[in-house]
Amino acid sequence: MRAIRRTKTVEGTSIPGIIHNGGSYFYINVDVYEDGMVNCWELIDLKGLSGKIQSGWLTPAAPAGEQLSIHGLGAYTMESAKWTYNEASYYQHIQDTVARLNPELTNIYDISEREQERNEARRIAHSPSATEFYVNSEMFYQTTEGKSVHLFMKYGGKNYLADVVVYMDGRVAIYNLPDEVEYKLEELDALVADKTFFTTMDTPVTVHILQLGEVMLGEALYSADVEEKLKELHNLHKKLNGEQTAHEACRAAYYAYLENPGEYYREQLRIKYELVPEHERMYLGDMDSKDWDYQRILYHPEETREV
Numbered sequence: 001m002r003a004i005r006r007t008k009t010v011e012g013t014s015i016p017g018i019i020h021n022g023g024s025y026f027y028i029n030v031d032v033y034e035d036g037m038v039n040c041w042e043l044i045d046l047k048g049l050s051g052k053i054q055s056g057w058l059t060p061a062a063p064a065g066e067q068l069s070i071h072g073l074g075a076y077t078m079e080s081a082k083w084t085y086n087e088a089s090y091y092q093h094i095q096d097t098v099a100r101l102n103p104e105l106t107n108i109y110d111i112s113e114r115e116q117e118r119n120e121a122r123r124i125a126h127s128p129s130a131t132e133f134y135v136n137s138e139m140f141y142q143t144t145e146g147k148s149v150h151l152f153m154k155y156g157g158k159n160y161l162a163d164v165v166v167y168m169d170g171r172v173a174i175y176n177l178p179d180e181v182e183y184k185l186e187e188l189d190a191l192v193a194d195k196t197f198f199t200t201m202d203t204p205v206t207v208h209i210l211q212l213g214e215v216m217l218g219e220a221l222y223s224a225d226v227e228e229k230l231k232e233l234h235n236l237h238k239k240l241n242g243e244q245t246a247h248e249a250c251r252a253a254y255y256a257y258l259e260n261p262g263e264y265y266r267e268q269l270r271i272k273y274e275l276v277p278e279h280e281r282m283y284l285g286d287m288d289s290k291d292w293d294y295q296r297i298l299y300h301p302e303e304t305r306e307v
Contacts, residue, residue, distance in 0.1 A: 010033045010034060010035050010037070011033070011034055011101070012031055012032050012033035012034055012101060012130070013031075013032055013097065013101065014029035014030065014031050014032070014130065014163070014175075015029070015030050015032060015093070015094070015097060015211055016028075016029065016030070016161075016176065016209050016210065016211055016212040017029075017030035017040060017058055017059070017060065017090075017212070018058070018059050018060065018061070018062050018068075018212075019040065019041055019057065019058060019059075020056050020057060020058075020059050020062070021041075021057070024067065024069060025059075025062040025066055025067065025068050025069065026068075026069045026070075026071070027068055027069065027070045027071075027150075027161070027209075028040065028041070028071070029130075029163065030058070030094070031130045032094055032097045032098060032101070033098075033101070034098065034101040034102040035102070035107055035108060035109040036098050036102075036105075036108040036109055036110075037109050038094060039127060039128065039130070040052060040057070040058045041127055042125050042126065042127050043126040043127055043128060044111070045109055045110050045111045046094075046095065046098070046108070047110065047111070048111065049091065049094060050091060053087050053090060053091050054087065059087070059090075060083055060084065060085035060086070060087070060089075060090035060093075060212060060213075061081070061083035061085070061086075061213070062078060062081065062083075062215075063078070063081075064078050064079060064080050064081050065077070065078065065079075066078055067221055068215070068217070070150050070161070071150065072149055072150060072224060072229075072232070072279065072280075073149075073150045073151065073152075073199060073223065073224055073229075074199060074200070074220050074221070074222055074223030074224055075220065075221040075222055075223075076217040076218065076219070076220050076221070076223070077217065077218045077219045077220075077221070078215050078216070078217060078218075079204050079216040079217070079218045080215070080216045081213060081214070081215040081216070082213050082214050082215075083212065083213035084211065084212055084213045085212070085213075093211070131145060132145065132146040132147060132148055132165050132167075133145050133146060133167075134146070134167065134171075134173070144167050144168050144169055144171075145167065145168055145240060146165045146166055146167035146168065146171075146173070146240065147165070147166060147236040147239070147240060148163050148164060148165040148166075148175075149163075149164050149229055149232055149233060149236070150162070150163060150164075151164050151197045151198070151199065151226070151229060152197065152198050152199060152201075152205075152207060153174065153177070153196060153197055153198075154195070154196050154198070155174075155177050155178075155181070155196075156178065156179075158206075158208055159205055159206065159207045159208065160176060160177055160207065160208050160209075160210065161176060161207050161208070161209045162174050162175065162176050162177055163175040163176050164197075164233065166185055166233050166236050166237050166240070167240070168237070168240040168241055170184055170185045170186075170237065171184065171185075172184065172185055172187075172188060172233075176209070176210040176211075177210065178210070185233070185234070185237055188230060188233065189230065192226050192227065192230050197226060197229075197230075198226055199223050199224050199225065199226045199229060200220055200223045200226075201217065201218075201220075203218075204216050204217065204218040205217055224277075224278070224279040225278060225279075228277040228278045228279055228280075229277070229279075231246070231275070231276075231277040232277040232279075232280060235247070235277065246272070246275040246276045246277070247276055247280070247283065247284060249272045249275070250269070250272040250273050250275070250276050250284060250294070251284060252272075253265070253268050253269040253271075253272040253273075254269055254284070254293075254294060254297075256268065256269075257269045257297060266297060266298070266301070269294070269297060269298065270298050273291075273294055273298060281294070
């Protein structure tokens with residue numbers, strides 16, 4: 001049989017959630033789609049969602065004393081917490097989110113037993129990356145894409161765990177706040193300088209996680225530098241516009257050095273390496289090598305590389 005396939009765009013929104021995996025707690029954006037599918041590190045239907053919540057894999061709460069990891073931001077000790085939902089009300093919250101996206105609840109997707117068996121046989125666990133966008137014109141439905149990072153933000157006298165989305169046109173929208181807030185990309189420097197945006201805290205700080213609760217965060221196991229997060233946003237903007245990112249420029253300088261291992265090319269590599277956000281330098285290599293060879297060249301040139 002001749003094989004063909006098609007790609008369908010399904011719109012949705014993101015809400016906060018927590019993954020409990022291997023004794024660790026990870027804050028995530030739970031992607032909820034208008035067809036009833038939900039992505040919580042795996043794309044599942046509402047029936048599967050119920051099982052994930054009941055098993056404790058996806059949870060609306062985490063106990064005090066544990067570490068909460070936030071991708072790209074850090075891992076922080078939860079000294080105390082007040083959560084909004086229990087298992088049943090959180091499931092209802094997600095169902096209500098689907099209903100807001102799709103009031104008639106039409107074309108709700110239900111993963112069939114045959115599809116489930118096929119995915120298990122093929123060892124496939126679908127977890128598609130959501131595409132951020134906003135609609136700039138309803139005529140012909142023209143949209144502008146964006147990419148996001150997590151940051152803590154002071155707003156209205158409180159601290160929030162916010163999603164900061166930079167769009168291709170330089171617009172920056174802040175989500176998970178009580179109000180809709182927008183900036184231009186060039187305005188973020190001042191907001192980082194005056195500590196409106198931050199990544200670390202000197203003393204325990206109460207942070208509001210909209211739709212999920214509030215938690216007092218204390219000691220950080222690790223955390224990204226806020227200036228490096230600003231670099232990340234600028235790099236995401238470059239990527240959206242098809243420009244060379246700091247990662248790409250650094251890899252190019254790395255290969256140039258390998259071909260011409262002299263001081264000039266080593267210095268060029270150092271310049272490019274330091275432009276890569278510190279918390280993302282591990283992605284310059286593969287999962288095993290990370291950025292170790294970059295560090296060897298820059299900081300331990302007397303060491304030789306095993307090939």
